[in-house]
Amino acid sequence: MTSYVGTGFPKVIEDKNVGWVLIKAQKVTGGVSSVDFEDGTNSVVIDGTYDEYMFVLTNLHPASNDEGIAFQVNASGESGYNEVINSTFFRAKHGESGASHQSVDYVDSYDQGGGGTSHQRLCNDVGNEDEESVSGTFYLYAPADGMKVKHFISRMVECHSSDIIMDNYAAGFINTYKPIDEIKFLFTSGNIDSGTISMFGLVKS
Amino acid sequence: MSYVGKQPRENITGIIALESQTASGTGSITFDGMDGTYIAYEFHFINLHPATDHVDFTFQVNGVDLSGFDETITSSYVEAYLREDDGNQALTYRDSKDQGQGVAYQPLTRETSNDGDSGVSGILTLYDPSSTLYKHFAATTNDMQNQDSYDAYARSSFIAGYIETTTPIDEIDFKFSSGNIDTGTIKMYGIKTGSLTEVS
Numbered sequence: 001m002t003s004y005v006g007t008g009f010p011k012v013i014e015d016k017n018v019g020w021v022l023i024k025a026q027k028v029t030g031g032v033s034s035v036d037f038e039d040g041t042n043s044v045v046i047d048g049t050y051d052e053y054m055f056v057l058t059n060l061h062p063a064s065n066d067e068g069i070a071f072q073v074n075a076s077g078e079s080g081y082n083e084v085i086n087s088t089f090f091r092a093k094h095g096e097s098g099a100s101h102q103s104v105d106y107v108d109s110y111d112q113g114g115g116g117t118s119h120q121r122l123c124n125d126v127g128n129e130d131e132e133s134v135s136g137t138f139y140l141y142a143p144a145d146g147m148k149v150k151h152f153i154s155r156m157v158e159c160h161s162s163d164i165i166m167d168n169y170a171a172g173f174i175n176t177y178k179p180i181d182e183i184k185f186l187f188t189s190g191n192i193d194s195g196t197i198s199m200f201g202l203v204k205s
Numbered sequence: 206m207s208y209v210g211k212q213p214r215e216n217i218t219g220i221i222a223l224e225s226q227t228a229s230g231t232g233s234i235t236f237d238g239m240d241g242t243y244i245a246y247e248f249h250f251i252n253l254h255p256a257t258d259h260v261d262f263t264f265q266v267n268g269v270d271l272s273g274f275d276e277t278i279t280s281s282y283v284e285a286y287l288r289e290d291d292g293n294q295a296l297t298y299r300d301s302k303d304q305g306q307g308v309a310y311q312p313l314t315r316e317t318s319n320d321g322d323s324g325v326s327g328i329l330t331l332y333d334p335s336s337t338l339y340k341h342f343a344a345t346t347n348d349m350q351n352q353d354s355y356d357a358y359a360r361s362s363f364i365a366g367y368i369e370t371t372t373p374i375d376e377i378d379f380k381f382s383s384g385n386i387d388t389g390t391i392k393m394y395g396i397k398t399g400s401l402t403e404v405s
Contacts, residue, residue: 022218025244025398030405042402056396058244058333059341092281092298092363098305104283104298131371135245135332135341157332157341157365165279167343167365196333198244198398200219 020054025198031063031191037199039076039181046181048144050201055140057156057185057197059133062126064190066161068110069126069134070119071185073143073150075178082117083180087172091124096163112172119186122154123168126187127161133195134158136168143180149173150180218399220247227390228253233380236393240375241335243395248331248377250346250391252324255317257384261302262317262325262346263310264379266334268372275308276374280366284315289356299362306369310380313344313364317381318351324389327362334374339367 024044026035037055039046046053060069072081089110095101110121126134136156143150154170174180185197221243226234239246253262265274282302287294302312314325327346334340343365351357368374379391 020219020396022398025401026404027401028405029403032404035404056245056332059336059338061338092283092365094279094281094300094303094305094366096279096306096369099300100305102281102298102300102303104281104296131339131369133338133341136343137330155343155365157343157367159339159341159367163279165281165366167281167283167363196244196398196401198396200396 020200020202023199023201025196027196028192028194031193033191034184034186035192035197036182036184044199045201046143046183047179051142051204052202053140053143054200054202055138055185055197056200057138058135058195060135060195061133061193062128062187062190063193064187065128066125067187067189068121068123069156069185070121070188071138071183072119073174073180074182075176076181078178081184084115084117084175085112085120085172086175087112087120087170089121089168089170091169092167093160093164101164110170119188120170120172121188122170123156123158124166125161126158132159132161140183146177146179148177149175218397221395221397222392223395224393225390228386228388230256231386233378234386234391235376235378237376239334239377243397245330245332245396246334247394247396248329248391249394250325250327251389252326253389253391254324254387255319255381255384256387257381258319259316260384261312261382262314262348262379263312263382264329264377265310266368266374267376267378268370269375271372274310274376274378277306277308277369278304278311278366279306279369280304280311280364282312283363284360286358286360288358304366310382311364311366312382313346314348314362316350317348318357320349320351320357323349323351331377336373337371339369340374341367
């Protein structure tokens with residue numbers, strides 16, 4: 001077996017400005033209703049500088065029991081976080097107590113169609129016991145494209161309030177031609193008690 | 206802040222290449238030293254070839270100052286597959302490979318073939334292993350299963366779960382359920398944020 005540490009492969013960021021670069025990381029230290037990333041505010045960039053944006057959510061803990069993490073966006077010049085979303089949602093699950101809740105299912109109550117403008121769920125119902133939370137990765141593609149809808153893909157792993165692992169997949173598009181320049185993450189009800197959301201941009205090659 | 210030439214490594218953020226290990230008849234591949242420097246770690250599997258036929262590629266972790274790769278895992282396991290002759294395909298939950306508060310090595314594939322052209326590739330993400338909350342993980346793998354009486358299957362597996370310990374995790378171990386890792390590489394990356402803006 002051969003191994004090496006720290007150098008060489010592949011050339012990520014060390015030698016030139018390529019790959020994923022940090023734009024903004026926000027750590028919740030007290031209850032907040034949402035975590036927002038707005039172009040031009042607090043060093044956040046959501047424009048054509050990057051082809052793709054990645055949000056890494058780690059250990060988001062809800063103040064209220066049985067709440068899902070969700071997102072919405074604003075198109076440039078708009079307000080209200082109520083853009084039209086078309087989405088799909090499916091999940092795998094398994095209970096802590098042996099052979100229970102073992103399935104993979106499409107959840108039609110968590111998708112959006114027909115002009116839905118709700119906050120898009122990214123997971124089911126996270127528990128708010130001390131050790132429970134949700135983590136995962138959310139991708140937003142080419143939000144500055146003025147000719148196409150804006151695609152997103154999300155995978156979130158949660159500790160459900162009933163002691164169930166849920167592996168949640170949400171994907172879809174934001175049905176607007178306008179550039180997107182604001183995004184927020186929040187629980188379906190109640191505050192975000194703690195956790196971190198880190199925003200990265202994929203440098204154009 | 207600006208730099209002439211390379212930034213100091215401690216100031217680099219993004220997805221950082223940390224370590225690469227290439228197997229050559231290796232029993233297991235272990236990475237240690239995980240800590241709070243990174244908010245998440247990615248492990249990229251590249252053509253891991255088992256010495257033994259019909260074995261699962263698996264992982265377990267170890268808490269700081271603990272011994273034995275035997276932390277408690279609750280997990281889900283889904284696979285999609287298609288036989289090469291187009292004769293059988295499905296998306297299904299595989300309840301023989303999940304765990305409910307189990308301490309076994311967690312399968313990331315099922316009955317992988319050791320045919321010469323077979324192997325395992327994919328990515329495992331481990332979120333914030335230094336946390337004192339449960340640790341989440343999510344993996345996607347691709348492999349090939351070759352049953353004697355049928356054509357081979359192409360298979361994608363989707364595994365996720367959490368490690369039920371409030372002790373930080375600093376070690377992770379990968380191996381096949383039986384036999385050596387003949388060949389292949391695992392690359393370890395850290396997702397680094399640097400400074401955090403606190404919001405409350």
